[in-house]
Amino acid sequence: MNNATPWWSSEVFWKKTAIWVTGSMFVVLIILTLDSIPKITAGSERVPAYSVINKHIDYKFNDERNIQVPLIGGEDPLFGKMLSEEEAEALVSYGKKITQGRNCMGCHTLLGNGSYFAPDLTKAWLDPGWSSEEEREEMMIAFLMDPVENARSFGSGRMMPNLHLSRGEAMAVVAFLKWMSSIDTNGFPYNFTVIDKEG
Amino acid sequence: MKLDHLNGGQQLAVKYYTVAISLFVAQIIFGLLSGMQYLYPELLFGMLDFNVTRTVHINAMVVWLLYGFIGSVYWLLEEESETEIVGLKLGQLAFWVLTSAVAVVVLVFLLVQSGPGDDFTRWFVNEGREYIEAPRWADIGIVICMLVFFYNVAATFSKGKWSGISGVLTLDLVALAGIYLAGMFYTPNISVDQYWWWWVIHLWVEATWEVLVGCLMAWGLMKVLKVDRKIVTTWLYIEVALMFGSGILGLGHHYFWIGTPEYWLTIGGFFSALEPIPLVAMVVHAVYDAGARHMKGNNNPALAWLIAHAFGNFFGAGVWGFMHTLPQINLYTHGTQWSASHGHLAFFGAYATIVIAMIYIAVPYMRGQKGLGSNLPDGGWKWKWSLGLLNMGVVGMTVALLISGYEQSFIERAVGGSTWYGYFSAQTHPWFIQGMEWRMIFGLITSVGIVLLVWDLLTIGKGRVAQEREQTQAVA
Numbered sequence: 001m002n003n004a005t006p007w008w009s010s011e012v013f014w015k016k017t018a019i020w021v022t023g024s025m026f027v028v029l030i031i032l033t034l035d036s037i038p039k040i041t042a043g044s045e046r047v048p049a050y051s052v053i054n055k056h057i058d059y060k061f062n063d064e065r066n067i068q069v070p071l072i073g074g075e076d077p078l079f080g081k082m083l084s085e086e087e088a089e090a091l092v093s094y095g096k097k098i099t100q101g102r103n104c105m106g107c108h109t110l111l112g113n114g115s116y117f118a119p120d121l122t123k124a125w126l127d128p129g130w131s132s133e134e135e136r137e138e139m140m141i142a143f144l145m146d147p148v149e150n151a152r153s154f155g156s157g158r159m160m161p162n163l164h165l166s167r168g169e170a171m172a173v174v175a176f177l178k179w180m181s182s183i184d185t186n187g188f189p190y191n192f193t194v195i196d197k198e199g
Numbered sequence: 200m201k202l203d204h205l206n207g208g209q210q211l212a213v214k215y216y217t218v219a220i221s222l223f224v225a226q227i228i229f230g231l232l233s234g235m236q237y238l239y240p241e242l243l244f245g246m247l248d249f250n251v252t253r254t255v256h257i258n259a260m261v262v263w264l265l266y267g268f269i270g271s272v273y274w275l276l277e278e279e280s281e282t283e284i285v286g287l288k289l290g291q292l293a294f295w296v297l298t299s300a301v302a303v304v305v306l307v308f309l310l311v312q313s314g315p316g317d318d319f320t321r322w323f324v325n326e327g328r329e330y331i332e333a334p335r336w337a338d339i340g341i342v343i344c345m346l347v348f349f350y351n352v353a354a355t356f357s358k359g360k361w362s363g364i365s366g367v368l369t370l371d372l373v374a375l376a377g378i379y380l381a382g383m384f385y386t387p388n389i390s391v392d393q394y395w396w397w398w399v400i401h402l403w404v405e406a407t408w409e410v411l412v413g414c415l416m417a418w419g420l421m422k423v424l425k426v427d428r429k430i431v432t433t434w435l436y437i438e439v440a441l442m443f444g445s446g447i448l449g450l451g452h453h454y455f456w457i458g459t460p461e462y463w464l465t466i467g468g469f470f471s472a473l474e475p476i477p478l479v480a481m482v483v484h485a486v487y488d489a490g491a492r493h494m495k496g497n498n499n500p501a502l503a504w505l506i507a508h509a510f511g512n513f514f515g516a517g518v519w520g521f522m523h524t525l526p527q528i529n530l531y532t533h534g535t536q537w538s539a540s541h542g543h544l545a546f547f548g549a550y551a552t553i554v555i556a557m558i559y560i561a562v563p564y565m566r567g568q569k570g571l572g573s574n575l576p577d578g579g580w581k582w583k584w585s586l587g588l589l590n591m592g593v594v595g596m597t598v599a600l601l602i603s604g605y606e607q608s609f610i611e612r613a614v615g616g617s618t619w620y621g622y623f624s625a626q627t628h629p630w631f632i633q634g635m636e637w638r639m640i641f642g643l644i645t646s647v648g649i650v651l652l653v654w655d656l657l658t659i660g661k662g663r664v665a666q667e668r669e670q671t672q673a674v675a
C-alpha cells in the first residue's frame with residue numbers, strides 16, 4: 001500500500017498555489033485600478049468636473065442601459081453665480097470637508113455607504129422633497145442651517161440635530177450634493193423620482 | 200494578578216486582552232444607545248446624537264478586535280517561534296502609546312464630536328469616514344504602533360524558528376498594515392475617496408483579517424485539540440488560496456454604485472459570490488478535527504468558541520454576505536438594514552468569537568493551570584450561558600435587522616423610488632419598527648451575555664485552584 005501523500009493534498013502544492021493565486025489576483029486588481037481611476041477622476045464621463053454645478057442636472061431613464069443615468073443640461077448656475085473650474089472645485093471640496101467634519105456619514109449614506117439612520121444623500125439634490133426646482137436652493141439652505149426648526153422627518157420623529165452651519169457652509173454642502181448627484185452610479189438608487197417630475 | 204510565570208509575549212497579550220474586553224463592553228453599551236435611538240429618536244438628542252453613539256459603537260468594535268488579534272499573536276509568539284520576544288520593552292511602550300491614543304480619540308469623539316470643514320478637524324477631531332473616523336494624527340500613531348508590533352513578530356520569528364503559520368501570519372501583517380495607508384489621504388472626489396476607502400475596509404475584513412483569524416484558528420486547533428501541525432498548515436494554505444483568490448477581486452462588490460465602470464458589476468458579483476467557499480472549508484476543517492477527537496480537548500470554552508467561530512464566520516460573512524452580494528439584488532439592498540444585519544453577524548461570527556476563544560485559551564495559563572475541562576466546580580455554567588446568550592443575542596439581532604431590511608428594500612427602494620419620502624415611509628412602517636424592537640430585545644440579551652462573559656473570564660478556574668489545593672493538603 002502506498003502511504004505517500006497525493007500531490008493535490010500536499011502542503012507544498014497548496015503553499016505554492018496560495019502564493020500564485022494571491023500574487024496574480026493582486027496584479028489583476030492593480031491593473032483594474034489603473035483602468036478605473038481615470039474613469040472616476042473628476043472631469044471624466046462618469047464623474048463630471050466640479051463645474052457641473054453651473055449646469056442643470058437631471059436623472060433620466062436610458063433605454064440602452066436600462067437604468068436611470070444623470071443628464072447634464074444647459075446653464076443653471078448654483079445660487080445664480082457661474083463659477084470657474086477652480087472656484088467650483090474649491091466650493092465642492094469645502095462642502096465635502098464640512099460633511100466629513102460634521103460626521104454626516106454617522107447617520108446618512110453617501111453613494112449608499114455610511115449609516116442607515118437618515119436618508120441616502122447620493123441624489124439628495126434631485127429629491128422631490130425640495131418642493132420645486134425654484135424653491136430648492138433656499139429650502140436646502142434653510143434646512144441645513146436649522147434642521148430642527150425646518151424638520152423633514154415625515155412623521156418618523158427622527159430629526160437632524162442642529163450642526164450650526166453658517167450660510168456659507170450650507171451653500172458649500174449644497175454644492176457638494178449637487179455635484180454628487182451628477183455621478184453615474186450605474187442606476188443606483190433604482191426607480192428614483194426626480195424633483196418636479198412627480199405626478 | 201501575578202503573571203510572572205507567563206513569558207514576555209504572554210504578559211503583553213494579557214494587557215491587550217484586558218483593553219479588548221473593556222472596549223467590547225463599550226461597544227455593546229453604545230450599540231444599545233444607538234438601537235434605542237431608532238425607537239426613541241429624542242433620546243440624548245443634541246447631546247449624544249446617533250452619529251456619535253454609532254461612531255463609538257463601530258470604532259470600539261474595530262479597535263477591540265485589533266487588540267484581540269494583537270494580543271493573540273503576542274500570546275502565541277514565543278511558543279511558536281521557540282524563542283524569547285525580541286522587543287518586549289518596545290512592545291510595552293507601543294501598548295501604552297496605542298491605548299492612550301485610543302482613549303484620547305474616544306474622548307474627542309464623545310466631547311468634541313465635530314468640527315468645521317477644515318484640515319484641523321480631519322487631523323485632530325474626526326475624519327468623518329465610516330469605520331476610519333479616527334483623526335489623522337491617530338492614524339499615524341496606529342501605523343507606528345503596528346510597525347512596532349510587526350517588528351516584534353517578524354524579528355522574533357527570524358531569531359527563533361519559522362513555521363507555515365508564522366510565515367502566513369507575518370506576510371498577512373505586511374498586507375494588513377500596508378492597506379491601512381490607502382485610507383490616509385483627502386480628496387474632494389467622493390468616488391475616488393470611496394474607491395480607496397474600500398481598500399481599507401474590504402481588504403481588511405474580507406481578506407487580511409480572515410487570513411489572520413485562519414492563522415489563529417490553525418494554532419488554536421493545535422493547542423486545544425492537539426491536531427497535527429501538518430494538517431492545520433495544509434488547511435491554512437488552502438484557505439489562503441481560496442480566501443485571497445475570491446476576496447481580493449471580491450472587493451468589486453463595493454464598486455457597483457460609487458461611480459466606477461460597469462465591468463465591476465460582473466467582476467465583483469462573480470468573485471464575491473465565491474467568498475463563502477473558504478469559509479465552508481474552515482467549517483469542514485474545524486468540525487472534522489473536533490469530531491475526529493470526539494470533541495475531547497483540554498479547554499471546553501475555547502473549543503466551543505472555536506466551533507462558534509467556524510459556523511459564525513460561514514453564516515455571518517459567507518451566507519449573509521452572499522445573500523445580497525449579487526448586483527441584481529444589491530441594487531435594492533445596498534445601504535439598508537440588510538447591511539446592518541450582515542455586519543452584526545459577520546463581525547461577531549468571524550472575529551469576536553475567535554478572539555474570545557483565544558482569550559479562553561490564555562485564561563488557564565494565566566491562573567497557573569493546564570486547561571479548562573469539564574470538571575469546573577460550578578459546572579462551568581457561566582461560560583455556557585454567556586456563550587448561549589451572546590450567540591442567541593447576535594443571531595436574534597441579525598434576523599430582526601434582516602426583516603427590517605427586507606421591508607426597507609421593498610418599500611423604500613423598489614416601491615418608493617429611494618426618495619426621502621420613500622425612506623421615511625419605510626422607517627415608519629410597523630414591520631420596520633417591529634424589527635427594531637426585536638433587535639433591541641436581542642441586544643439586551645447580548646448585554647446579559649457580555650456581563651456573564653466578563654464575570655466568567657475574571658473567575659473561571661479560580662475556585663478549582665483552591666479546591667485542588669485543599670485536596671492536596673488533605674492527602675498530605
